[in-house]
Amino acid sequence: MNRDDLLSLYRQMVLIRRFEERAAEAYAGAKIGGFLHLYIGEEAVAVGAVSALKAEDHLFTHYRDHGYALARGLEPRAVMAELFGKATGVSKGKGGSMHLADVQRHFWGGYAIVGGHLPLATGMALACQYQDSHNAVLCVMGEGSTNIGEFHEALNLAALWHLPILYLVENNCYGMGTLASRASAEEEIYRKACAYGMSGQRLDGMDVLAVRDAVADHMERARRGGGPALLEAMTYRYRGHSMADPELYRHKEEVQGWKLRDPIRRLEMMIQDAELAGAPDLERIRAEVEAVVEDAVRFADQSPAPAPSALFEDVYAEEAVRRVAAARRGA
Numbered sequence: 001m002n003r004d005d006l007l008s009l010y011r012q013m014v015l016i017r018r019f020e021e022r023a024a025e026a027y028a029g030a031k032i033g034g035f036l037h038l039y040i041g042e043e044a045v046a047v048g049a050v051s052a053l054k055a056e057d058h059l060f061t062h063y064r065d066h067g068y069a070l071a072r073g074l075e076p077r078a079v080m081a082e083l084f085g086k087a088t089g090v091s092k093g094k095g096g097s098m099h100l101a102d103v104q105r106h107f108w109g110g111y112a113i114v115g116g117h118l119p120l121a122t123g124m125a126l127a128c129q130y131q132d133s134h135n136a137v138l139c140v141m142g143e144g145s146t147n148i149g150e151f152h153e154a155l156n157l158a159a160l161w162h163l164p165i166l167y168l169v170e171n172n173c174y175g176m177g178t179l180a181s182r183a184s185a186e187e188e189i190y191r192k193a194c195a196y197g198m199s200g201q202r203l204d205g206m207d208v209l210a211v212r213d214a215v216a217d218h219m220e221r222a223r224r225g226g227g228p229a230l231l232e233a234m235t236y237r238y239r240g241h242s243m244a245d246p247e248l249y250r251h252k253e254e255v256q257g258w259k260l261r262d263p264i265r266r267l268e269m270m271i272q273d274a275e276l277a278g279a280p281d282l283e284r285i286r287a288e289v290e291a292v293v294e295d296a297v298r299f300a301d302q303s304p305a306p307a308p309s310a311l312f313e314d315v316y317a318e319e320a321v322r323r324v325a326a327a328r329r330g331a
């Protein structure tokens, strides 16, 4: 990768970190309601993975989705506004933190039900194959999802039908307060791939380039008809499961230990060691990001709430059907 590409990855990771920190403050200030699952510590996974996608590829993820939305290029203003429940949000303020989406960018969400998006993503991969589009699907989940029935059903069909999909597990060691090894009979999640005859690989999820390389390889293989695969990125969330988590299940030393491997700091050191940029360049990027996030918070705060009359819009299929019919009549 050249200097600009590396700095772009750096910028995105800093953006996600700062965005999440400000979202936490807004939540504490009662500007954001409902659930809020932060992505701090895991930035290298979303940024590395999404940087390996083409615009035509499809992306599905679970409720810890802010990092994916930002990495996929959704406007920070519209993402923050969605968290604030405002009409200017990416889902018009009716989805909230767990349901970010942007159809234009082939970012299909943001799903609150653990494992619920796996059959949908697999169906999208079937559509890609059926339409001979040579696009592939990236389906992201937490390690907790791999103990859910849909995981096994989805992987089975994907392997059986040789679908163009990459399942990417973010193993952040815990599902809510439960250590992965207390919930999964197979601790090394990538080994679950062998039950379906697909390739599985574990990788360092704190290394943005390792994630990018592995996702790029497997997505390209999937696009060329090589079938599905399962990747397990080892990572860690620095904050609680959600804002309501008192974190009684882990020691501070464990959190500190993972922070020593911080993905942003690591990329910073790499860039500086390679003399691609100096401390002032990185500081300038951080200052730019700070301004973008401040602007997003201001925009979200000042935006209007959805109108009561919009309550049923974009909720029921009848409305969509009516609009399509009206458009056809117009044509």
Ligand SMILES: Cc1ncc(C[n+]2csc(CCOP(=O)(O)OP(=O)(O)O)c2C)c(N)n1
Pocket (backbone or CB within 6 Å): 064, 112, 113, 114, 115, 141, 142, 143, 144, 145, 146, 170, 172, 174, 175, 176, 241
């Ligand atoms: C079907 C279902 N069961 C339970 C829940 C409650 N729940 C929300 S998050 C979560 C933990 C999932 O952990 P993991 O998949 O590892 O993702 P992480 O939060 O670590 O990113 C659970 C059990 C849910 N949302 N959906």
